[in-house]
Amino acid sequence: MSALLSLRDVWIEYGDRIVIERLSLDIEAQSFVSVVGPSGAGKSSFLRLILGQEAPTRGDILLDGEPLTPECGPDRGVVFQRYSxxxxxxxxxxxxxxxxxxxxxxxxxxxxxxxxxxxxxxxxxxxxxxxxxxxxxxxxxxxxxxxxxxxxxxxxxxxPRILLLDEPFGALDPGIRADMHALITRLWRDYSLTIVMVTHDIREAFSLGTRVLTLDKRRHDPHAPHRFGATVVYDLPLNNRSGPAASEDGSITID
Ligand SMILES: Nc1ncnc2c1ncn2[C@@H]1O[C@H](COP(=O)(O)OP(=O)(O)OP(=O)(O)O)[C@@H](O)[C@H]1O
Ligand SMILES: [Mg+2]
Known part of the structure; x- marks a missing residue:
């Protein structure tokens, strides 16, 4: 199966400041990708790339094998932490x-x-x-x-086929957050969505996602903190039972 979304050696630079470097990634249809990483790592920038709000300085982004159109297409919807x-x-x-x-x-x-x-x-x-x-x-x-x-x-x-969530539940009380977790899991399944969710909550990342990506810098230059950008340093596939058609043994089948 070819990927719904492919990033090939994507870079984001602002002047001489490198925010994202060498980001190569395939995202399968109907996966639920959690994205974690330190503040300022470039998680929101990564979502803006997928949304088409921001063009990469270098590299390619493909949706269904075709170059992503700039501007938000109807393929992609977004929810931010604070109310839009x-x-x-x-x-x-x-x-x-x-x-x-x-x-x-x-x-x-x-x-x-x-x-x-x-x-x-x-x-x-x-x-x-x-x-x-x-x-x-x-x-x-x-x-x-x-x-x-x-x-x-x-x-x-x-x-939309892809729903992008930028810390969508970060401002909510824990009880309400649990309700929202149940809601988003149900909507993901019912609407066959592909979800990319940025969160600071590691438990949330692991309990909701079928995959957890960590964005961070691989290299640091203490004299020039902006010389190196962040990339995917960990990419963990999860066998998540809450996923589509989770079977008794916990394996996931997506048809
Ligand atoms: N338009 C811009 N011009 C210059 N620098 C920018 C611009 N947009 C973002 N940055 C820088 O890119 C880096 C990554 O920002 P981003 O908002 O993507 O981080 P983040 O991982 O979402 O952080 P947080 O967890 O705090 O939300 C930051 O250092 C930020 O200052
Ligand atoms: Mg952010």
Whole structure:
């Protein structure tokens, strides 16, 4: 099986500062990749690369064997640690927004049947993330966990194949975090998603992921800290039972 996403000798440099170096990596469809590493290692930069928000200074990124298009494509959705939702829009309108923009770029609003279809799709996705009874609330009226559910619905309503999560649960209480772990595992399975999740929580990385990547520098120059960039220093495949179609013996089959 060829990889969904391939990075080939990718570098990110800002002037003479090297952030990522020699990054080569294949990501299989429907894997759940956890990314850990020290602060400043370049984890968010790595996600921005996959999102297409940032072009590598050198190297190639392929999606399905084709060069990744710059700009966020509908293939990729993203959820950040802090809320990316719009405070002046209701839960339902926040979720419909992405469906409306590509179809009606000039007005940003749909009418008639198209609007009803977008509304139904958004409402179904909100139901799937557990916000089925909160369609008319505004973000300020919701807890942090509910706002992250909304951010996930906003990303998933666009039906991305790859969901990128940048410390999505980092600001949440432990109890709420456990609920969110159950939710993301279910959505990953139900929507056959490929997930790349950055986290500072090692337990979270191992309990959710089918693979854990550690980004860090291999080489340090104490006199010039920016001379070397980070790369994948550990790449651990996991036999994760929570994965798609985990069988009794714990092995994973993805069909
Ligand atoms: N536009 C930019 N110009 C210059 N340097 C940048 C730019 N964006 C990021 N950097 C630098 O790249 C390095 C990696 O940043 P990044 O945000 O990717 O790290 P991170 O691993 O996500 O860190 P954290 O765990 O704190 O979120 C940092 O040293 C940062 O200062
Ligand atoms: Mg970061």
């Amino acid at each position: 939702v719009f405070p002046h829009l209701s839960v339902l309108r926040n979720t419909m927004l992405g469906l409306e923009c590509p179809q009606a770029p000039l007005m940003g609003r749909l009418f008639g049947a198209a609007r009803r279809a977008a509304r139904d799709e958004a409402a179904a996705m909100l139901e799937a993330v557990g916000l089925g009874h909160s369609l008319d609330l505004y973000p300020a009226q919701m807890s942090g966990g509910m706002q992250q559910r909304l951010a996930i619905a906003q990303a998933l309503v666009m039906r």
